[in-house]
Amino acid sequence: MNYTFHWRSAFQALPEMLQGSIVTIQIAVASMVIGIVIAVLLAVAKTSRFRTLSALASIWIETARNTPALLQIYMAYFGLGSFGIHLNSYMALLAGIAFNNAGYLAETFRGGLRAVPDTQTRAARSLGLGPVQAFRLIVLPQMFRIVFYPMTNQMVWAILMTSLGVIVGLNTDLTGVTQELNARTFRTFEYFALAALIYYVIAKLITTSARLAGWRLFRY
């Protein structure tokens, strides 16, 4: 082995990388929020009586689940230009991950919705709630209890997916910052090992805090 490790320079860049990891978390959280909202709509649309609506939902879900996330990000970055929509790499990454999240979460939510008994809706309706109210106040809270852990998994996935931003030229998130530092110093292994460590810590923080939050939120 003919290589000397230089860990010091990597650790000196730690503040910059932590700054980048804030951007990473920002993108992941935003993509999750957008994804959850769209996924609820998709899950409802998929079980809708209107053929066109459920077909559109199926197309979204199957596309999101059966093509690579990177292809979806490419679509947002390169492909949308054909429609005159020019996104920068940050927005393209966000759009791509949100699209992906929505597709995966819609399937999770559909399972969750099926697990909420029909009688709940009927009881709510006979107590005088409107259809939207019954869904929002009775069915949705019970569904979120069921899908909470799959949702935290998706959140970790979203964090890991943000690393793809570097391929479409994003240089402010954790991987992007690391790649910039790498291009400046060629200490590839040291920098990326540190980035991997930061990703690991972020992922663990999310699972742990979700477990605590779930314990607090969903106790009877």
Added chain:
Amino acid sequence: MFDTLMSWNDLLFMLKGAGITLAITFWAMLGGTLLGVVFGLIRAVAPWWLNVPLGAVLDVLRSVPLLIQFILGNSLQAILGWQMTPFIIACVVLGLYTASYCTEVVRGGVLAVPATTRRAARSLGLTYRQDLTHIVFPLALRVALPSWIGLTLGVLKDSALVLWIGIVELLRSSQIIITRIQEPLFVLSVAGIIYFAMSFPIARLAARLEKRWHEND
């Protein structure tokens, strides 16, 4: 609107890329499954002092972005001076990544076999190994196969990331064509359709298997 500069040769180029994608998926799944079965069995039956560290190591592979794993694998082999081709690195890294998921699939399958069933098998005079091969394996397979197929689909899609270490697979080949003919939407749609055509039949198969195997439950 529907005329394109993309030629049949370009399509052939993309299909060749799809072949590389499939090859990487195949080798990663082969290695990952073999390792995953071994690790999964260990995780299902081993005492805690072996189980916990193994689980922690495999958990790292699932909590670090795959792209960074490829970069680390690539630079590590350069540091060690192993002269491996990017293709081999891609297969090894993706295989380890697969193994970490496959371990959980196998472990879940083995643990889903009720302890009473295994005890019944042992009390009927089967040895430990007979119990594993004739009782645990068939029952665990039913639980694990649908998720294993799901894992295959995941690996097929994740293999797109190997473009970063310089392998021309399906997505990279479409990017090369885009650079030449400047029709990103069309070319990416074709790439998407090829990915879809590769993974959708497998997804259907998994759904059907799951339905058929659980109709008596």
